[in-house]
Amino acid sequence: MSSRGRSPRACARLSYNRKVRILAFLTGALPLAAASIAIQDVTVIDIASGMARPHLTVVIDEGKISRVGAASSIQLPAATRIISGRNKYLIPGLWDMHVHLYYKQYLPLFVAFGVTGVQDMGSNFSQVRAWRDEIEKGSAIGPRILTSGPPVDGGSSNDPKLPLLVARTADQARQAFDQLYKMDVDFIKVLSRLPRDAYFALAEQARHWDLRMVGHIPSSVTAQEAVEARQKSLEHMFGITKSVANEEEASKFFERCTLTGTRVSPTLVLWLRMSHIDDTRLMSDPQLRIVPASIRNTWPDVSDDPTSFRIQVWRIYRLVALAKRAKTEILAGTDTGDPYVIPGAALHDELEQLVEAGLTPRDALEAATLAPARFFDAENTMGAIEKSKLADMVLLNANPLDDIRNVRKVDGVFTHGRYYARKDLDAILESRQTAPLP
Numbered sequence: 206m207s208s209r210g211r212s213p214r215a216c217a218r219l220s221y222n223r224k225v226r227i228l229a230f231l232t233g234a235l236p237l238a239a240a241s242i243a244i245q246d247v248t249v250i251d252i253a254s255g256m257a258r259p260h261l262t263v264v265i266d267e268g269k270i271s272r273v274g275a276a277s278s279i280q281l282p283a284a285t286r287i288i289s290g291r292n293k294y295l296i297p298g299l300w301d302m303h304v305h306l307y308y309k310q311y312l313p314l315f316v317a318f319g320v321t322g323v324q325d326m327g328s329n330f331s332q333v334r335a336w337r338d339e340i341e342k343g344s345a346i347g348p349r350i351l352t353s354g355p356p357v358d359g360g361s362s363n364d365p366k367l368p369l370l371v372a373r374t375a376d377q378a379r380q381a382f383d384q385l386y387k388m389d390v391d392f393i394k395v396l397s398r399l400p401r402d403a404y405f406a407l408a409e410q411a412r413h414w415d416l417r418m419v420g421h422i423p424s425s426v427t428a429q430e431a432v433e434a435r436q437k438s439l440e441h442m443f444g445i446t447k448s449v450a451n452e453e454e455a456s457k458f459f460e461r462c463t464l465t466g467t468r469v470s471p472t473l474v475l476w477l478r479m480s481h482i483d484d485t486r487l488m489s490d491p492q493l494r495i496v497p498a499s500i501r502n503t504w505p506d507v508s509d510d511p512t513s514f515r516i517q518v519w520r521i522y523r524l525v526a527l528a529k530r531a532k533t534e535i536l537a538g539t540d541t542g543d544p545y546v547i548p549g550a551a552l553h554d555e556l557e558q559l560v561e562a563g564l565t566p567r568d569a570l571e572a573a574t575l576a577p578a579r580f581f582d583a584e585n586t587m588g589a590i591e592k593s594k595l596a597d598m599v600l601l602n603a604n605p606l607d608d609i610r611n612v613r614k615v616d617g618v619f620t621h622g623r624y625y626a627r628k629d630l631d632a633i634l635e636s637r638q639t640a641p642l643p
């Protein structure tokens with residue numbers, strides 16, 4: 206008997222809700238009917254074309270972009286709050302496509318670094334849903350959140366922060382799917398220990414009910430099988446090196462990813478951390494100060510032998526270059542939530558590493574803006590600075606197309622209809638400095 210199509214009741218309504226999550230960000234009621242904001246005479250970075258368009262004025266009304274036009278021709282009502290964009294650069298808000306939302310204290314830190322959206326790859330679902338509601342209502346500062354809730358794996362969790370749904374058989378996988386569907390998660394995340402039968406049963410449900418399945422490639426399946434099962438994104442490049450024998454096979458694999466719309470999120474900063482290449486830098490990073498001591502004190506010392514990972518890291522960078530050549534869509538992610546990862550700042554690191562791997566600065570920016578928009582099927586809503594799109598934007602003091610490190614030079618952030626000037630962002634960072642470094 207085929208179990209295809211089994212699903213919770215009220216599926217039509219849930220499915221509708223999921224599809225419009227991003228749209229809800231656009232139409233959500235803002236707490237204050239704030240005055241218009243205008244960024245005057247700014248250079249707008251168009252990610253799609255890689256063009257810098259100077260001397261524009263961008264007007265924000267109720268969290269949306271209401272006008273973009275030549276600075277010389279736009280008339281602004283008297284009540285408009287004007288922000289000078291002279292010698293500054295405006296990019297769409299950045300998305301970190303792989304985080305774990307374990308700590309509420311991290312939420313404003315993302316915004317402080319221009320990360321206005323995060324894809325949460327596993328956490329406490331009811332907690333994160335409550336945080337998301339607070340952010341969307343305007344009672345907390347934080348990024349837009351899409352979340353998987355508990356990931357599905359073949360064994361129980363050894364991390365209390367990361368609850369899992371355990372599926373050892375196809376039937377248990379279908380039950381897990383129903384449970385997640387009913388919870389109204391935004392997508393499904395799979396982990397490495399999922400057995401084959403469970404994996405393929407889950408993938409079938411995900412395809413049938415049009416819910417994105419993303420995550421690790423379980424060790425029980427090959428990378429090629431994961432792509433054919435339409436897993437929508439392959440996290441960390443786990444499982445790819447063992448599934449391709451050489452560069453030619455890797456290229457063929459990525460060409461297939463491009464055709465099927467499979468994304469890769471290499472999380473190069475995770476590989477660097479695992480290799481401990483910068484051991485001392487990792488533990489003495491001055492930016493660690495912004496992470497509350499209560500969180501830092503739970504982190505282990507970095508001391509394992511990194512030799513085997515160093516070889517891997519080199520291969521992963523090479524895979525990124527091959528993926529780019531095959532035009533596979535790359536997503537920028539960091540695994541923030543892990544020890545020694547600075548929320549928000551880690552995304553700047555990831556963009557820099559993507560350029561190290563062979564992407565242009567434009568490609569890297571795309572991986573955190575337009576590529577997420579396409580992945581969410583929300584190009585009409587985000588990913589570009591155009592009329593009627595969500596006004597989640599970052600003002601920079603230098604052109605990131607010239608040098609990706611300029612993405613660190615954040616002068617202001619716009620999200621949820623609000624403007625955070627540099628001094629506001631500094632206040633967010635200062636408030637996290639609860640203790641000196643150990």
Ligand SMILES: [Zn+2]
Nearest residue numbers: 303305326540
């Ligand atoms: Zn992760």
